[in-house]
Amino acid sequence: MAFKNIVDLHTHTDNSFDGNHSTMYLCETAYMKGIRAIAFTDHLEMDAFYRDNFNRTAIQSFFEVAKARSAFSGKLLVCVGAELGQAVYDKEISEKLLNTMKYDFVIGSIHNLPNIQDFYYMDFSNESIDYMDLLSQYFDWELKLAQWDKFDTLAHLTYPLRYIVGKYGKNVDMAKFGEIIDEILLTLIKNKKSLELNTAGLRQPIGITSPDESILKRYKELGGKLLTIGSDAHYAEHLGAGIEQGYELALKCGFDKIALYQDRTPTLIPIE
Ligand SMILES: [Zn+2]
Numbered sequence: 245m246a247f248k249n250i251v252d253l254h255t256h257t258d259n260s261f262d263g264n265h266s267t268m269y270l271c272e273t274a275y276m277k278g279i280r281a282i283a284f285t286d287h288l289e290m291d292a293f294y295r296d297n298f299n300r301t302a303i304q305s306f307f308e309v310a311k312a313r314s315a316f317s318g319k320l321l322v323c324v325g326a327e328l329g330q331a332v333y334d335k336e337i338s339e340k341l342l343n344t345m346k347y348d349f350v351i352g353s354i355h356n357l358p359n360i361q362d363f364y365y366m367d368f369s370n371e372s373i374d375y376m377d378l379l380s381q382y383f384d385w386e387l388k389l390a391q392w393d394k395f396d397t398l399a400h401l402t403y404p405l406r407y408i409v410g411k412y413g414k415n416v417d418m419a420k421f422g423e424i425i426d427e428i429l430l431t432l433i434k435n436k437k438s439l440e441l442n443t444a445g446l447r448q449p450i451g452i453t454s455p456d457e458s459i460l461k462r463y464k465e466l467g468g469k470l471l472t473i474g475s476d477a478h479y480a481e482h483l484g485a486g487i488e489q490g491y492e493l494a495l496k497c498g499f500d501k502i503a504l505y506q507d508r509t510p511t512l513i514p515i516e
């Protein structure tokens with residue numbers, strides 16, 4: 245199936261420490277690929293905001309994306325965004341940032357537990373790591389993040405599975421987290437926030453989206469309406485990657501619209 249309204253609301257420029265291409269080059273690529281709208285959401289890891297100079301990259305990223313937004317006006321809708329990692333570990337700095345920067349769109353994520361490295365760097369082949377316990381702490385923080393409520397979409401809800409299951413092939417019984425995941429989803433619904441359908445996993449060893457079909461169906465069942473979609477591209481070639489597959493999955497789970505954000509306000513656009 246070919247979709248007309250391809251939007252990608254989770255991408256990284258070289259203003260992210262793990263990004264690779266300039267904002268302008270990414271816009272040109274997105275336009276060439278026929279993408280209608282894109283949000284640049286460079287990393288701001290709020291638990292290391294000043295230590296790792298995110299205060300500087302935040303400003304750099306904001307102005308480069310704002311410049312691209314006017315340069316591509318009429319060709320590509322560019323949204324100025326940010327991916328706030330671990331915002332709930334330092335709410336004060338996070339709220340100050342959000343009061344200062346007039347973003348279109350803010351993603352809330354958790355990449356690491358307090359004072360521990362990103363799940364990306366952890367070696368789960370080490371048998372002494374109790375990954376079920378880490379996951380349980382992770383979902384507790386995801387709930388706290390959902391309750392904090394100062395973002396627009398909750399990103400890659402099952403992020404650690406990319407590594408625990410995808411990279412290290414561990415067996416995770418997700419039924420153990422059913423209750424807390426319900427609570428997270430219900431909090432998003434109550435607060436009128438979006439859940440993100442992150443398609444990065446489709447091009448990674450795990451081979452599925454985050455969250456996957458079962459959680460998307462549950463979100464719909466509980467009354468979820470707001471869904472954003474993003475490739476989590478860190479390279480120009482990944483812009484829009486998996487969005488069509490994501491749309492098919494969203495339709496299958498009962499969502500016929502996808503949310504787009506400008507000025508922190510969602511607009512629902514039809515998937516088909
Ligand atoms: Zn992320």
Ligand SMILES: [Zn+2]
Pocket residue numbers: 254255256327476
């Ligand atoms: Zn990201």
